[in-house]
Amino acid sequence: MRNQFYNYITSLQDTIVQGLEAVDGRAKFVEDIWKRPEGGGGRTRVIENGAVFEKGGVNISGVHGILPQSMQDYFKVSNPDFFACGLSLVLHPKNPMVPTVHANWRYFELYDEKGEIVSQWFGGGQDLTPYYLFDEDAVHFHQVCKTACDAHHPDFYAMYKKKCDDYFWNTHRSEARGLGGLFFDYCKPTSEFSLEQWYNFVSHIGDSFLEAYVPIVEKRKDVSYTKVQRDWQEIRRGRYVEFNLIHDKGTLFGLKTNGRIESILMSLPPHVQWHYNHSPAENSEEEKLLKILAQPIAWV
Amino acid sequence: MRNQFYNYITSLQDTIVQGLEAVDGRAKFVEDIWKRPEGGGGRTRVIENGAVFEKGGVNISGVHGILPQSMQDYFKVSNPDFFACGLSLVLHPKNPMVPTVHANWRYFELYDEKGEIVSQWFGGGQDLTPYYLFDEDAVHFHQVCKTACDAHHPDFYAMYKKKCDDYFWNTHRSEARGLGGLFFDYCKPTSEFSLEQWYNFVSHIGDSFLEAYVPIVEKRKDVSYTKVQRDWQEIRRGRYVEFNLIHDKGTLFGLKTNGRIESILMSLPPHVQWHYNHSPAENSEEEKLLKILAQPIAWV
Numbered sequence: 001m002r003n004q005f006y007n008y009i010t011s012l013q014d015t016i017v018q019g020l021e022a023v024d025g026r027a028k029f030v031e032d033i034w035k036r037p038e039g040g041g042g043r044t045r046v047i048e049n050g051a052v053f054e055k056g057g058v059n060i061s062g063v064h065g066i067l068p069q070s071m072q073d074y075f076k077v078s079n080p081d082f083f084a085c086g087l088s089l090v091l092h093p094k095n096p097m098v099p100t101v102h103a104n105w106r107y108f109e110l111y112d113e114k115g116e117i118v119s120q121w122f123g124g125g126q127d128l129t130p131y132y133l134f135d136e137d138a139v140h141f142h143q144v145c146k147t148a149c150d151a152h153h154p155d156f157y158a159m160y161k162k163k164c165d166d167y168f169w170n171t172h173r174s175e176a177r178g179l180g181g182l183f184f185d186y187c188k189p190t191s192e193f194s195l196e197q198w199y200n201f202v203s204h205i206g207d208s209f210l211e212a213y214v215p216i217v218e219k220r221k222d223v224s225y226t227k228v229q230r231d232w233q234e235i236r237r238g239r240y241v242e243f244n245l246i247h248d249k250g251t252l253f254g255l256k257t258n259g260r261i262e263s264i265l266m267s268l269p270p271h272v273q274w275h276y277n278h279s280p281a282e283n284s285e286e287e288k289l290l291k292i293l294a295q296p297i298a299w300v
Numbered sequence: 301m302r303n304q305f306y307n308y309i310t311s312l313q314d315t316i317v318q319g320l321e322a323v324d325g326r327a328k329f330v331e332d333i334w335k336r337p338e339g340g341g342g343r344t345r346v347i348e349n350g351a352v353f354e355k356g357g358v359n360i361s362g363v364h365g366i367l368p369q370s371m372q373d374y375f376k377v378s379n380p381d382f383f384a385c386g387l388s389l390v391l392h393p394k395n396p397m398v399p400t401v402h403a404n405w406r407y408f409e410l411y412d413e414k415g416e417i418v419s420q421w422f423g424g425g426q427d428l429t430p431y432y433l434f435d436e437d438a439v440h441f442h443q444v445c446k447t448a449c450d451a452h453h454p455d456f457y458a459m460y461k462k463k464c465d466d467y468f469w470n471t472h473r474s475e476a477r478g479l480g481g482l483f484f485d486y487c488k489p490t491s492e493f494s495l496e497q498w499y500n501f502v503s504h505i506g507d508s509f510l511e512a513y514v515p516i517v518e519k520r521k522d523v524s525y526t527k528v529q530r531d532w533q534e535i536r537r538g539r540y541v542e543f544n545l546i547h548d549k550g551t552l553f554g555l556k557t558n559g560r561i562e563s564i565l566m567s568l569p570p571h572v573q574w575h576y577n578h579s580p581a582e583n584s585e586e587e588k589l590l591k592i593l594a595q596p597i598a599w600v
Contacts, residue, residue, distance in 0.1 A: 032577070046576045046577075048575065048576060055574075055575075055576065057576070172555045172561055173561065234571075238568070241541060241545070241572075242545060242565075245541070245542060245545035245546050246545050246546075246555070255472045255546070261472055261473065262576060262577045265542075265574065266576055268538070268574040269574065270573060270574060270575065271534075271571070271572075271573055272541075272571075272572045272573070272574070273570060273571055273572070274355075274565065274568040274569065274570060274572070275348065275355075275570065276346045276348060276355065276357070276562060276566055277332070277346075277562045
């Protein structure tokens with residue numbers, strides 16, 4: 001499964017990068033291959049200053065070695081050897097009418113003293129973070145997520161939509177990072193759902209990414225916007241930074257396992273603002289977004 | 301001591317705010333009084349869009365109640381009641397030739413079941429974060445720190461300068477946040493150094509703040525700068541955000557004790573940039589700064 005999934009994400013990275021370059025029409029992703037001194041490495045692909053994408057990355061990595069002590073305690077393992085691989089992407093569009101998107105699909109293995117696998121699981125998901133709310137975009141994104149989930153299990157969409165709302169919650173602000181999507185973790189083989197079935201599920205979700213996101217980008221990328229709307233986007237991007245640096249377990253895992261800093265922090269937006277005690281005007285579009293973020297709703 | 305120190309920081313806030321408004325010449329600090337539901341509150345004073353200061357805050361707070369479980373474990377206390385008060389300030393000047401400055405002076409009390417003090421200590425310090433390096437500014441700042449320390453103990457400056465370099469270290473970047481200054485914590489009364497002596501030391505440091513910072517601002521605030529230099533400042537501000545959200549214990553303490561978010565996060569800069577894998581040109585002024593940040597040096 002290590003090889004099967006790594007091959008999958010390698011090919012998915014190509015597909016997604018090609019799809020996004022076609023949408024952008026101007027900028028190309030730049031590639032960096034990196035090695036991790038303790039084992040493994042990755043292929044980082046970053047786009048900057050595009051016609052559509054101000055900054056973004058579509059990265060794959062496969063790392064192995066010894067878990068840091070804190071994570072050994074967390075996983076309660078007797079042997080600290082691990083393998084983890086995944087694809088992570090974040091896209092920050094320039095136009096505040098186009099939402100930011102994040103996705104990650106990953107696979108993890110733990111071993112016993114003889115090197116036999118004692119635990120293996122998939123995790124991942126994708127979520128949408130708009131700056132201005134277009135209900136039909138939210139519905140479209142969630143509908144694609146639901147359709148992919150429904151092909152594998154009737155409960156998956158409801159379960160993983162809920163987990164996504166719970167996970168991407170900025171506790172210190174009491175608000176969601178965005179409109180959610182899917183979040184799943186510790187997807188382990190059981191007598192009812194085999195590892196191969198999990199692979200089929202996760203790769204189906206990965207394959208549906210462009211269909212979930214690109215039509216929204218196409219629809220909003222040429223909408224005109226004002227300086228005030230751009231400022232609002234940069235202020236909201238500040239909340240994105242807060243989530244990623246304070247709460248995000250993926251970022252933390254990368255920092256603790258001596259991952260490549262520039263690949264981990266490519267998720268941070270290019271231009272960001274923090275104002276003291278900013279709050280939008282009553283009944284504005286900005287306030288409408290905040291109301292939805294305060295209490296996640298069902299989109300499909 | 302609770303009252304004595306709270307009165308001191310209340311008066312110091314007035315003094316510092318007046319001094320900074322005089323330097324800025326245009327903007328005034330805006331005041332917010334806030335209450336913490338669990339006990340205590342604070343007086344936040346924020347300046348924005350000044351002639352000199354793009355954003356900054358000089359805040360005092362005094363909070364009491366029950367320590368969160370994680371901090372009870374950390375302090376190994378049988379009774380979770382606590383009191384903490386302090387003054388925190390961060391100033392982000394507009395001109396990249398003027399350094400950002402941070403300072404914090406605080407006092408902490410823990411109690412037994414009868415409400416008697418079982419532990420009490422001071423902490424604090426101040427540190428300078430320039431975007432362009434003027435050696436004479438670093439020397440001036442450290443010299444004022446040293447002179448104030450030397451009046452109380454011949455070892456304090458060396459000890460607390462070292463602690464500052466250690467504390468404000470962005471481990472994930474392997475670089476210092478800035479040029480350091482002083483950092484001290486758990487300053488508890490002993491047979492050799494009484495609580496009153498600690499108070500005298502900490503208040504002397506607090507009193508020296510304007511002298512340490514204002515002459516540097518006066519010297520640099522009207523120096524002309526380019527768009528490229530401003531971009532560099534905003535990129536370096538990104539490192540400031542990373543330190544505060546990933547590593548800073550003060551920020552974490554505030555978030556864990558349900559402090560007032562806008563007062564805690566007033567430390568975040570107004571405009572910030574993150575570029576992928578940015579590195580300055582060889583032998584540039586920007587590279588000169590990075591070399592110093594990679595290995596803290598003695599300034600006095």
